[in-house]
Amino acid sequence: MLLIKLWNYLSGYVIIKIVGEYGERLLNQAAMKNLYLWDVKRVNDNELTAKINVKDFFKLARLAKKTRSRIYVLQRVGLFFTISKLKKRKAFLFGALLFVVAIYLMSSFIWNIEIKCPDDDLSTSVIEDLRKWGLREGTFKYGLDKQYYLNKLLTKYKNISWAEIEIRGSKLIVELVKKQLPPELEESTPCDIIASKDGIIEEIVNFRGEALVEPGQTVSKGDTLITGKVVLDQDQDQDQVLLVHAQGIVKARVWYQRAVKVPLVKTKMIPTGNSKKSLVLQLGKHVLNFQFGDIAYNHYDKKTLNEFSILPRLSGGIQFNIVEYAEMKPTKEFLDIEEASREAEAELLLQLKGILKEKKVTQKKMEYMLDSDQTSVIGSMIIEVIEDIGQKREIKYGEEKI
Amino acid sequence: MSEGIRQKISDALDLPQDVILDVPKVILTGRIAAFIENHKGIIQYNSELVKINTSIGVVCIKGAGLLIKTIIADEITVEGKITAIELEE
Numbered sequence: 001m002l003l004i005k006l007w008n009y010l011s012g013y014v015i016i017k018i019v020g021e022y023g024e025r026l027l028n029q030a031a032m033k034n035l036y037l038w039d040v041k042r043v044n045d046n047e048l049t050a051k052i053n054v055k056d057f058f059k060l061a062r063l064a065k066k067t068r069s070r071i072y073v074l075q076r077v078g079l080f081f082t083i084s085k086l087k088k089r090k091a092f093l094f095g096a097l098l099f100v101v102a103i104y105l106m107s108s109f110i111w112n113i114e115i116k117c118p119d120d121d122l123s124t125s126v127i128e129d130l131r132k133w134g135l136r137e138g139t140f141k142y143g144l145d146k147q148y149y150l151n152k153l154l155t156k157y158k159n160i161s162w163a164e165i166e167i168r169g170s171k172l173i174v175e176l177v178k179k180q181l182p183p184e185l186e187e188s189t190p191c192d193i194i195a196s197k198d199g200i201i202e203e204i205v206n207f208r209g210e211a212l213v214e215p216g217q218t219v220s221k222g223d224t225l226i227t228g229k230v231v232l233d234q235d236q237d238q239d240q241v242l243l244v245h246a247q248g249i250v251k252a253r254v255w256y257q258r259a260v261k262v263p264l265v266k267t268k269m270i271p272t273g274n275s276k277k278s279l280v281l282q283l284g285k286h287v288l289n290f291q292f293g294d295i296a297y298n299h300y301d302k303k304t305l306n307e308f309s310i311l312p313r314l315s316g317g318i319q320f321n322i323v324e325y326a327e328m329k330p331t332k333e334f335l336d337i338e339e340a341s342r343e344a345e346a347e348l349l350l351q352l353k354g355i356l357k358e359k360k361v362t363q364k365k366m367e368y369m370l371d372s373d374q375t376s377v378i379g380s381m382i383i384e385v386i387e388d389i390g391q392k393r394e395i396k397y398g399e400e401k402i
Numbered sequence: 403m404s405e406g407i408r409q410k411i412s413d414a415l416d417l418p419q420d421v422i423l424d425v426p427k428v429i430l431t432g433r434i435a436a437f438i439e440n441h442k443g444i445i446q447y448n449s450e451l452v453k454i455n456t457s458i459g460v461v462c463i464k465g466a467g468l469l470i471k472t473i474i475a476d477e478i479t480v481e482g483k484i485t486a487i488e489l490e491e
Contacts, residue, residue: 023447024443024444024445024446024447027443027444027447027470027473028443028444030473031443031473031474031475032443032475034474034475036472036474037470037472037473038470038471038472038473039469039470039471040447040469040470040471040473041449041469041470042447042448042449042468045448048447050470
């Protein structure tokens with residue numbers, strides 16, 4: 001019934017008044033001719049009101065003459081009539097359109113900038129800088145280069161570890177997380193120098209403080225290398241201890257180890273040449289797929305062939321994409337041990353690239369072995385570098401007496 | 403075909419009687435709506451009484467504020483406060 005009502009509303013119907021003694025006869029005639037009448041109501045002895053479809057109305061008018069009754073249209077209802085009425089009210093339509101456009105335009109600007117950060121000083125400073133760089137209230141929100149501002153922020157403020165810019169409606173939210181910097185020890189604060197890594201001491205140069213280790217000695221992480229407690233006078237029973245800010249360079253041999261596993265059997269995807277195309281409708285961030293038939297491929301590769309922009313990105317970004325699905329076939333590839341080893345080495349070098357570049361490498365060792373079930377090669381690389389392992393640690397009060 | 407034979411066929415084949423016998427079928431929904439299938443036209447209509455012609459005689463629907471909700475070639479729906487349905491010979 002709802003469907004019929006909806007159809008009647010869309011196609012338009014009229015409320016009519018039937019005047020005449022033989023109203024019933026007209027109803028019967030209409031029913032015989034398959035004219036659809038509904039909500040027939042008796043007003044008085046020779047008047048009826050009813051609703052009828054626009055198309056059927058004209059047929060009914062012809063029948064009315066035969067049954068000697070008259071038909072008057074009381075009201076026109078439906079989308080058809082609403083549209084034709086609106087056509088006469090051009091100014092109203094224009095106003096309504098203007099309203100929609102105005103709402104859209106007004107919501108395309110940023111009207112409010114909010115900084116989410118517990119530190120108020122930082123927030124004020126960031127908001128001022130953003131204004132200076134051109135991100136202020138009234139900025140057009142589409143096509144805003146968030147990354148540009150983020151980069152600028154992160155380069156200027158070293159104490160921000162993470163930042164994000166989010167646009168929610170007409171509000172711009174900048175979220176900041178402050179970096180917890182390790183407390184920089186002042187020159188006057190007494191401290192030790194301890195080992196940050198395990199290693200063998202190669203060279204030790206102390207500027208201030210007393211060295212506790214010597215070259216060739218093995219140290220493990222956390223060991224004190226140069227102490228800030230300097231004993232002044234050893235002759236007396238009570239040692240006179242002076243606390244200083246220890247300084248020095250402690251170079252040590254340190255090892256880094258990495259291992260990778262390279263399987264001897266690899267599955268590779270090879271295109272079979274079969275492909276299917278599909279249409280994708282993209283409305284802003286929403287994606288609608290129009291598929292012609294199923295993609296019956298078990299494995300496939302998706303590729304966008306063409307993009308047709310209907311509306312530019314600034315005003316909603318409606319576009320059609322043609323996407324091609326290319327069928328792929330998994331094929332097995334067998335590697336021999338030598339090839340696998342070479343691959344493992346390349347992978348290891350890539351992993352250790354950062355260390356190899358920065359530090360002085362004294363030794364490099366590679367080892368290969370077969371996995372226990374003989375399906376893969378395990379390659380491991382150990383590199384020995386010389387680096388400064390010294391790290392400052394403050395001497396806390398109370399600790400000094402020990 | 404006489405009525406008797408039709409009745410027998412309907413019984414034997416278990417077919418709906420209203421189809422075989424060409425008789426009206428009246429469905430009443432509480433007191434608020436009556437649905438008449440297989441009618442032969444409206445004889446009289448006002449807000450207290452609707453007389454509908456059928457193959458077995460006139461079906462009278464009595465009540466208050468009666469409204470013909472829909473009318474097509476073989477179906478009529480009457481809505482309102484229905485108080486009685488009578489079958490006249």
